[in-house]
Amino acid sequence: MTRYTPWIVSEHVPDFSTLENLVASPRFAGKRGQELAIALWQVMVDHDLGIFHYCPAQEQFWGRDCHDPLKVFNVYGFTICHVHAHVLAMLQRVAGLESRIANVTGHEGTEAFYEGKWHYFDADIQMFHRLRPPNEHVIASREDTYADPTLVSDQPNPSLPYHLPDRLPEGFQRLYESEPTYPDVFEERIHCMDYRLRPGERMVRYFHHRGRWVVFASYPSMFTRFRAETGPEGPTERFWPRRQWGNGLFEYAPDLSAGSRDVEFGADDVRGLTAGEHGLAAGEAGGSAVFAFESPYIYCGIPDPMRRMPSVDGATLEAVFDLPDGTSAEIEGAPGLSDDWQKLWTSDGRTGQVECNLDFTELADARYRTRLRFALLGEGATLKSFRTRLWFMVSPHSLPALRNAGDNRMSLHSGDRHGLPTRGMLVEHRTDEADFLASAFAAENARHDPTSVSRIAPVDPARPWR
Structure with a gap:
């Protein structure tokens, strides 16, 4: 489950x-x-x-x-x-x-x-x-x-x-x-820490980092401009206790064979494939399976701190196919919720047992969601197994620490913020764009001011309840 x-x-x-x-x-x-x-x-x-x-x-x-x-x-x-x-x-x-x-x-x-x-x-x-x-x-x-x-x-x-x-x-x-000023509170409460663990999936979080972090677009110039502060070594406190960031990973290896419900619970979309003795097998017309990878923590790899090269070893895939003569396989990826599918790997004419070892960090880096699509072309083509590892950043200060030499009390709760078994889906809108209201929802009694801090205000300030 x-x-x-x-x-x-x-x-x-x-x-x-x-x-x-x-x-x-x-x-x-x-x-x-x-x-x-x-x-x-x-x-x-x-x-x-x-x-x-x-x-x-x-x-x-x-x-x-x-x-x-x-x-x-x-x-x-x-x-x-x-x-x-x-x-x-x-x-x-x-x-x-x-x-x-x-x-x-x-x-x-x-x-x-x-x-x-x-x-x-x-x-x-x-x-x-x-x-x-x-x-x-x-x-x-x-x-x-x-x-x-x-x-x-x-x-x-x-x-x-x-x-x-x-x-x-x-x-x-x-x-x-200087005379004080009082700008608006930028009350950005959008994110949630909801996630799911599918059958065959586990999450591991470490108090100490494993060298993986996100180098945001502004960082290289900030490292050069503020040389007295910590920078290219990764997020590090300047003084005692010299705190740093942590890492974690989601590892996913579902059972794709008949008799298992891992694909039913874990895949977003399956077309033309059936679970057989050795895995997901294609019929005469071929088929595909889409798996999403979602995290409340930001995905990351081992970066170049100056962003001269893309990050690596942050999102990896190991897959095994059985491809009879005349069949083939492809793997595509899409960032976030987009349908911008990019070809990541192809069997390239190989048949028999074909193994794939793929680094798709560039597709996941600095994101919270990515998807993979396995396409099998030709009757009998089979995806026997796959295993993904996606690394993320985590604040060690938020983790459930053990601080007593003896007993340490722990508690467990589950479900979303309401205690329900839901899967969160974030749909983002650019609120600093003039057409924000029209693209998000209809609001005849609201006026949008996109300057500096995005504001939604009543059309008539004297009657805000209208």
Whole structure:
């Protein structure tokens, strides 16, 4: 049987499968106001659970920095200031706090509203500032630091931690001397961590990487421009504890013979093929079978950090065919949900037992979905077996850690965010394009503003409910 999103949770690590599950963690239980706001900030800066500073991942679909909190927490585990700020804002909102973005010169932080006042938190530089006596226990707002920038450089009651080692408060004071601005929260909550394990399929996740990662289009220029920061060695924290990324893989080897239901549960489309004693066999007209490979984690291979060559050894296939005289076989691949099928391999006139060893990393790299189509041409042509391995990036901080020498309590839940056995299908739209609304859905009472941050607003602001 297919298993849908089996998710193991450790007593030592919050459940990062959804933001709702995250804020329901025991570490936040009973907390309100400032105590809750600090606890949410601590998750972002924690040396075991937090998000370290490194070049931001990009959304391939539209080439912008990834702001989706589930990707940041589960897939990457790293980003830079403006994404830290928006992720913390989304986390605060899910936890029930009013939240907004607050700017300093060349930098962004997050403000939470409680006890009748705004309070400023920085999850990237890892600090917040308190007021001076007699209010030394109150966390300052961005307006407070603008009125008195020495709250940054001469802080009598600093947070823990307080500033990165190369972003010291003495140098940061001047950034707070600019008048604050409050841009919209880029609330990009699109991704989900749902996945399926078909019969014959397994997922393995490692706390330490195996040399595979995505080099996004912006990375080579950033590595050259910011030489003082970590770069071509892969996502790495500049300071102790020098955190890095992790890797994992999906391995799939279904039983294709008669008597097995692996093809029924695992294939997206089968035409003209029947399961026989030795595998999937074609009739006189030939046939094909399509298998999809979907992951909540981004696929990746071993990259060239400067993108001079495509990544390799991230998506591999081993297949065995039995091809009688006069028959042949082909393998095609298509990225994402597209029908842009590309020929990847052909039997090229060989007959008898024919083996295929294929690296299709270029088709999967930096994506969450790809498909393979096996085509058998001629009666009796048979796909006897195949095995795929697709590697992905994973944030080690989100994995269910064992930290006690003795017992460690674990729990398991499964299903989508509603507990249902569903298979997620993401359909993406470019919301920064003028025809977005018309291409996505009909909305006579909505007005789309694609400038800077994509916005959908009511046509008549005086009557938003219409």
